[in-house]
Amino acid sequence: MNNRVIHFEIQADDVERAKKFYEKALGWKISLMMKKEEGGMDYWGIETGKGPGINGGMYERPQKGEKFYLYDCTVQVEDLDKAMEAIKKNGGTITKEKMEIPHVGWFAGAKDTEGNRLGLMQPTEWKPK
Secondary structure: OOOOOOEEEEEEOOHHHHHHHHHHHHOOEEEEEEOHHHOOOOEEEEEOOOOOOOEEEEEEOOOOOOOOOOOEEEEEOOOHHHHHHHHHHOOOEEEEEEEEEOOOEEEEEEEOOOOOEEEEEEEOOOOOO
């Protein structure tokens, strides 16, 4: 076992609003996987794309009033500037402007429509010293 991240979850105050945000800003496919009436909770599956990477899930934030923002992942993007514009256009905010991380790539911080943090990373070719 290599202790690799294999799944992520996003909590949302308004699941429909968050669903629209991620579908439009990042092109993710989000669909209802489980219903409360079936003995659990309403739970949406998130498909982030083809190839290497992980998929996740989304559910309504259980703590009303007090905010627990548990989603904090970095999303690999092809064009950081376009991704930042898509975040803003779809109701999110940029919390950390574009910056270079040497030998890694270009990074920006953002928040979704629910106040959850996410990172955006446009990788560059890694070259060892």
